[in-house]
Amino acid sequence: MIVRKPLPRWADLILVPFLNLTLAFLISGLVVLIIGENPIEAVKILLFGAFGYGEGLGYTLHFATNFIFAGLAFSIASHAGQFNIGAEGQAYVAGLGAILVALALDQTHWLLVMPLAMIASAAIGGFWGFVPGYLAAKRGSHVVITTIMFNFIASAFMVYMLNRVLKQSDNMAPESATVVNAGRMPQLREWWDYFGYSPLNVMFFVAVAALIAAYILLWRTELGYKIRTMGQNPSAAHYAGISNSAIVMIAMTISGAVAGMIALNEVLGVQNRLVLDFVFGYGFVGIAVGLMGRNHPIGIALAALLFGALYQGGQELAFMMPAVTREMILVIQALVILFTGAMEGLFRRPLEMMFGMLEFSKSEKSDDAPASSKS
Amino acid sequence: MTDKSQANEQRSSGTAVSQNAAPQLAIELAGINKHFGPVHANKDIDLKVTRGTVHGIVGENGAGKTTLMSILYGFYTAETGRIFVDGKEVTIKDSSHALELGIGMVHQHFMLVDNFTVLENVILGAEDDALLQPSLDKARKVLAQLARDYELEVDPDALIEDLSVGGQQRVEILKALYRGAEILILDEPTGVLTPSEADHLFKVLETLRKQGKTILLITHKLREIMAITDDVSVMRQGAMVKTLETKNTDPAELAELMVGRRVLLRVDKGPSNPGDVKLEVRDLVVKDDMDITRVKGINFEVRAGEIVGIAGVSGNGQSDMLEAITGMRKADSGQLIVKGKEVVIKGDDGAAKLRDMSVAHVPEDRQELGLVVTFEQWENAILGYQDDDKYGKGAFLSIPAAREEANRHIEKYDIRPANNRLKAANFSGGNQQKIVLAREMSRNPDVLVVGQPTRGVDIGAIEFIHNQIVAMRDAGKAVLLVSVELDEIRSLADRILVMFDGHIVGEADPATATEAELGLLMAGVSADNAPESDKREANNKESAK
Structure with a gap:
């Protein structure tokens, strides 16, 4: 007797990701075992590296900040039914806004630079999301295709900007001038030495605020209602008088603007100048974060923390266990992405059947009871 | 007295009055049970269908008619119960096995390839050979014969997409007959037909019956039951309520049996x-x-x-x-x-x-247009009116106000279950429709x-x-x-x-x-x-x- 049943919420939100993660780590453990290292020891190093001391935690949270923005960017578009995989490019071009504002206002105060740089990054990142949104809404182009293409355009465009426009004459490297003063995002270590030399900065709080803002936007405003209606059933949205084309464009713009926040965290928080490829794949990992977090801010926060820990702990592991190379760490990260993102449905089916069975045996009992009392 | 014993009694009287001295049963089902999760879709179903009759099965949506027929056609397997075809006990493994046993089904939604010809559709899945031509030639002859026997004229070389809906349905019937079906199951066959096409279908069914075929007709239209069937079985909430001889009943009685209470048909x-x-x-x-x-x-x-x-x-x-x-x-x-x-x-x-x-609009297709089925009922209660200040000032959405509205709908329109947190997909068709009606009507348009x-x-x-x-x-x-x-x-x-x-x-x-x-x-x-x-x-x- 095979019955499938939609999973209860807790299983959907906790059990499924947990099982996927466990499997990813088991296989990663096997990989570590094959190369002749002790997997238990590796896990210890990884966990200690990510959470065990201030500097490690600082790095973990710094990476998590990027993943929160990238994950939210993916999810907001996803709620409107748009598969935005262009966060990478949107964050990349947004770096222009961040650095130009920071360079111009380097001699003022960070409290002035930060909001203006955020607005500039959001505007440019948002524009980079808006164009694919416009093409999807008005021309019927598929956002997956256009956002991929826009990643390439962003990449080429930024190489041009860095080499021909922003490069300093006294510097061979294709990078912009360096901000030295107010253009730098305040580092949390300035207030708490606990975080050591980690680049954790105020953008972390912006990320937390963005999580809350996304929740309010999606579930507490008319616009969010329209976005979710559009994502769940475009025909019903049309019936409800919601302009589907407007919603697609708005959602894609918001998505790009949120992705643009990565630029502040990296450009003004770490590098203090615009460099090539500073986004470093965070935008792509954001897809996995969004999927694993089930497009919900709480899930995204947890998934971002996990990936932050993997990034930081992984680097620690590569350092402490020479046999585990950087490439090995990438393999482990890839396995986590594979099992939580791409193969997310792996445990869903068996679990649905299992819950179906449980439910079935329960209903069997309750069915029998009244029947016997009747006769 | 329980439903079951009542049903048993009725069934025995139902078969006893069949015309033939020794009625031969084409199909007999005994004690069929089937669950879907917590839903007991078929409860101890017994059914006897006499060969060469048109046997109607009526019941509301979710009464278990389609499940029962799907068990007979091999889509589902029953958990318990026995199936006899022509007096022999069988276990129907899948639909091709059902076809071997001579059971054919005409689905509510046609299973035809639109840009194939009638002939190609008829042999689809029943080709004798890797080469199509011999099968096509054979099918052409058989179709001509079938057309003569049962007034089922269709141009064998016409494309399906060029046929009327009634024509497509005839192709479905031909497909089943070509595969040697002796027992035909028709699931809501007249839903898509004009009255005259429906009349034609009934004529065809009449001829099929005369030729000794057995027909199971699933429908919710009582008029059709009265017009064509010999016997009628009524299902309600997964149970077989009663089997009656059509000439001894009337629509009012059937409606009452289906719903479990008196209903006004006018x-x-x-x-x-x-x-x-x-x-x-x-x-x-x-x-x-x-x-x-x-x-x-x-x-x-x-x-x-x-x-x-x-x-x-x-x-x-x-x-x-x-x-x-x-x-x-x-x-x-x-x-x-x-x-x-x-x-x-x-x-x-x-x-x-x-x-x-x-201007309020209750759309034709509630699942596609009128509802977001993955939304909870309260979210659906404001669909289309989400910008109204009643449900939150400015850009914000007031969940308490929307829930309150939803509760008013539930109360006034008797939406069941009365739970505004339930997803629309989990309501029955009637209650989904009530969610839409409540929303559109309570605005006093x-x-x-x-x-x-x-x-x-x-x-x-x-x-x-x-x-x-x-x-x-x-x-x-x-x-x-x-x-x-x-x-x-x-x-x-x-x-x-x-x-x-x-x-x-x-x-x-x-x-x-x-x-x-x-x-x-x-x-x-x-x-x-x-x-x-x-x-x-x-x-x-x-x-x-």
Whole structure:
């Protein structure tokens, strides 16, 4: 007797990701075992590296900040039914806004630079999301295709900007001038030495605020209602008088603007100048974060923390266990992405059947009871 | 006494009165049980079908008819119970096994390849050989024979997409017969047919019965049961309630058995009292997404306090007309006038504009348009009205206000289960429809546009929905009703307009028009051939002017 049943919420939100993660780590453990290292020891190093001391935690949270923005960017578009995989490019071009504002206002105060740089990054990142949104809404182009293409355009465009426009004459490297003063995002270590030399900065709080803002936007405003209606059933949205084309464009713009926040965290928080490829794949990992977090801010926060820990702990592991190379760490990260993102449905089916069975045996009992009392 | 023992008693009396001295059973089911999760879809079902009869199975949606037939056809396996075909016990593994046993099924939604010819469809899955030609040649001969035997004429070389719906259904039947079916299961076969096509189908079934085939007819239309079946089995909530001989029963009794209480099959309504024109359509032309003209210049008006019914076979432009009237689709030309003001649709949010003008819309397809099935009921209770300040000032959405509204809907429209946190997908068809109706009607609109209000809705809920629509009329609202159910149009509407191929081909008075007249109009037979309705149409036009 095979019955499938939609999973209860807790299983959907906790059990499924947990099982996927466990499997990813088991296989990663096997990989570590094959190369002749002790997997238990590796896990210890990884966990200690990510959470065990201030500097490690600082790095973990710094990476998590990027993943929160990238994950939210993916999810907001996803709620409107748009598969935005262009966060990478949107964050990349947004770096222009961040650095130009920071360079111009380097001699003022960070409290002035930060909001203006955020607005500039959001505007440019948002524009980079808006164009694919416009093409999807008005021309019927598929956002997956256009956002991929826009990643390439962003990449080429930024190489041009860095080499021909922003490069300093006294510097061979294709990078912009360096901000030295107010253009730098305040580092949390300035207030708490606990975080050591980690680049954790105020953008972390912006990320937390963005999580809350996304929740309010999606579930507490008319616009969010329209976005979710559009994502769940475009025909019903049309019936409800919601302009589907407007919603697609708005959602894609918001998505790009949120992705643009990565630029502040990296450009003004770490590098203090615009460099090539500073986004470093965070935008792509954001897809996995969004999927694993089930497009919900709480899930995204947890998934971002996990990936932050993997990034930081992984680097620690590569350092402490020479046999585990950087490439090995990438393999482990890839396995986590594979099992939580791409193969997310792996445990869903068996679990649905299992819950179906449980439910079935329960209903069997309750069915029998009244029947016997009747006769 | 439990339902079961009652049913047993009825069944035995039902078979005892069969005409033949020794009736041979084509199918016997004994003690069939089937669960879907917590739902007990079939409870200890016993069924005996006599060879060479038409056996009807009626029941509300979710009564378990389709599940039972799917078990018989090998889609599902029963958990317990025994199946006998021609007196031999069998375990039906899958549908091809069912076919080997001589059981064929004609599905509600046809399983045909549109751009294949009739012949190609008939042999699809029953090819003898890697080379098609021998099979095609054989099929051609067999089809010719079948056409002679059963009046099932279809051009074997026609493409499926060029056939009428009735023609496609004949192909489905031919497919089953070609595979040697002795027992035919038809699932809601007349849902998509015009009355005349339905009559033709019944003639075919009649012939099949004469030739000794056994037919199981699943339907919710009691009229069809009375017209064609020999025996009828009534199912309710997964249980077999009763099997009766058709000639010894009547629709009222069957309806009562189906619902478990007395139901009114006719709608109680007084005479209409038409007031000002609220909705007017002039020379409306509408194209669909494929740029095909679907509505070809129609004119009508709906006054306050009357129900105007648009009858017609589905696919004759009604859907596109509804979309144009409710702002979902831009009209190609012509005017839409609401309460004296012309409405021009520009962007893709025209539906909001019409809602602002107090035009409420209960769409034809509640799952596709009227609801977001993954949303909870309270979220669906404000769909289309999400910008209203009632549900939160400014840009924000007030969840408590929306939930309160949802609870009012639940209470007033008796939506079950009464839980505003339940996803719309988890409500039954009737309750889903009530969610939509509640939302659209409780706004007290001036104009109510309703498409297929009772499609896939249980008899009990139909009664309720019809009464609500009549109540709207009596409250002085202008109601435009589009339905493919002729009975529904006839019992609700104060005036009937018949739509065919994008035109309004006639107007009729529901009090005097016969079903045959309406059927002819719906089939596109021009008014010249139907002088009676022609006169009436002319009269009505004059009086309208």
